Amino acid sequence: MPPSQMTKDDPLAAPAAVPVGLQPPYRPADRYAFLQSGATRLRYAWWNAVGTPRGTVLILPGRLEFIEKYATEVVGELLSRGFAVVGFDWRGQGLSDRPLPDSHKGHIDRFETYLTDLSLFLDTVLIDAPRPVIGLCHSMGGHLFLRSLAQNGSGPFAGGIVTAPMMGLKRQALLRNVIRLTPPFQAVDRHYLFGTGAFQASKYPFAGNVLTHDERRFRFTADWFEADPRLCLGGPTIGWCRQALRSMTAALAPGMLERIDLPILLVSAAQDDLVDPASHPPVVARLRQGELLTIAGCRHEVLMETDDIRAQFWVAFDRMAKEICG
Template structure:
């Protein structure tokens, strides 16, 4: 089961390393277009990898377009492997996790269950902690049998990836059309990067994983500084779930960008400036400079 990763050395004497953990359906190149360069300009080495089932990592189903996973613990094991074999032996310290959406959720779980590992701090951007229509999704999953022939179907209302269906006017992840088109350029350059909707199985495991995070004492195990950034106009993740979550962290800080949509790092210059100010505050606190 090959997993794909990328590494960028710092441009000068490294201030540390940032590990970029992407969201569902994303891939290394999406962040390499702009975010990685901004991190390099700040003096950090950068590491990133494609989650199993997306990007150019192994895809578990014969139909590559289906976003599927057997258990979220598989994602956690893949992250642990990446950290143990690539990041821990090679990364200049300190190491900071920069995670988006699903990547935030998986990192959060791994830190709670396996410890902080090489990380000295983490940014959870629009973390997947509760979905906007989660109650409806749970109701549907309750009546669907948990057998492969059903689990491997697309979730209702989703389907295969269609590039021509990506209309900016109807998107709900960013206000910035130029950055929205970055992703399309990569899909055109390498169609293997595209991913369709999630399967029923992925959705079932996502709901179970979000439930696991709510267990008493679970998040309280995370012992590094965490900055959680909420997108006030998020239409995928329920932002109301973030405040109570941060309150459970030993060293948690909550910052909301009220006019941002889900993909904060792909937003307008104005919104991204607020994000980078928050990033710089956290890293200055970790580095002491």
Template sequence: MKLISIPANPVPEDVVTGTLKTPDRIDLRFARWAPPPGRKGTVCIFQGRAEFIEKYFEMARELRARGFAVATMDWRGQGMSQRMLRDPKKGYVESFREYETDLEAFMREIVLPDCPPPYFAIGHSMGASILTRIAHRGYRWFDRMVLCAPLIKLGPQLLTPYAKPAVNFLNAIGMGRSYVPGGGPAVVASQPFIGNVLTSDPVRHARTAAILEADPSLGLGSPTNAWASAAFSMMREFEDVNYPGKIRQPIMMIAAGRDVTVSTAAIEEFAGRLRAGSHLIIAGSRHEMMMETDRYRAQFWAAFDAFVPGSPAF
């Protein structure tokens, strides 16, 4: 399975890539990089909705420079993993348990057999919420997790009063495979920098757009009603005040101060109830803090280095 390389975003060296098949017969693309000499373990990167492996090449290099092996994958329905509907631009699952199936297959088929322990995880947005769910269910593959802008609750831009009842109703009457109201096939990451709410870094924004221009098949449009209904179902679970206290996994949650995609306040409240957790707000950062300007990314890496054994701070 190929990786897309462009001059502004070349594939990091020493990569192994391919596909794995989940128990429900979905093909997922993966990539893994061996650690440099004096290995310290493996960091697994779990993307947000509509993202893809190529977007995290820079982070793979930074992690390997810290002495880690790196492993990552495309979730079902995005990147170069198997798309779920005839229209490949539609983001679709019936339940977020399907993503948990992806994660478990990735760990059992790729990480545990071929990557050096100990294992750590970085998750962004949707990926971070899936890691939260598997930690709540008691899976302990990872020594520590760093969760960036986790989808605990939607931010003010997306959480309109009618959003939840509308998508739940449309899903219930058989329109789960249709785009959410107002949505369509347009790929957000390909839109102009001016007016975007994901990053304040024009260079990294342009790099993502260039990757999508090189291979438009990586792009994903709006969610479907079924995906949105599944997301609301997951977020309803997170509303239980006892939910965080049942997680024993050491977690650091990092929120973005200018995030309008997910709720920074909800992340802070949730993280405050974790038994083995801590949290940080990067003031000024937008939602995609790992695609932000260097001054915000430096704060992310400082937090990571202080939290994850084997990083330079240790």
């Protein structure tokens, strides 16, 4: 199918509403569209640079995340730095199609499906993006970005910044034991992971959260879910967890990370209680042009943290962007 028939501008790809309190920093996209991947629609958004573009930043979010979460602040910060910006919703989240009737279930058949979707996106949509292209990828998005580079080569990318990439989990041994004892049947894999379920804001209070110290940014997710319930996503399925473990094993296989020949800045959150920050130094050591920045006092969501923590990220981003883009 020609690229012109694979992507389609669609008003349904835009958010239905913007939370009242988030309207001042929010930046609506210049283009909202769907990319057809087989029977699945993948949603993306495109922001044109202001003036002559320095390049393009592609945002690849983590599990549960969606384009609007980054359009609330991060996109504006990138536009102010002279970049065009492209955001992408992984299948099963955001406004991309969901694989199960219960749309709150975070499910995937295998992580290779994500990689196939990403390859299609890079070969069609991103072909027109101003060069150089920098990946800005969080958690699951960072994992998939690194695995894609290792398996498929650099493609359009000139470099990448990965925040808290999912290369090891804090309670990985426990999760492996649970998954090992759970039969790998499709009907079982489509159940929520034990202890999780559909999203309810009341079940995720700010107090005691493991994502960020910043209460305003912590509430971005729930605010957007309320404004546009199509964005809502709950806990992962047993199958998603099974495939995540398999994908981490594949990404860390001997010789894989060593194939990546791009400058990669890995930003590790020292107080991360989801992704294991101890998994990051060995990853960077295997990259040909890897650099590690560990931010003290930072929880999992680096770009949703407090201003002082985010300022450390942006100093590192600006330095790397200057090296790549001039």
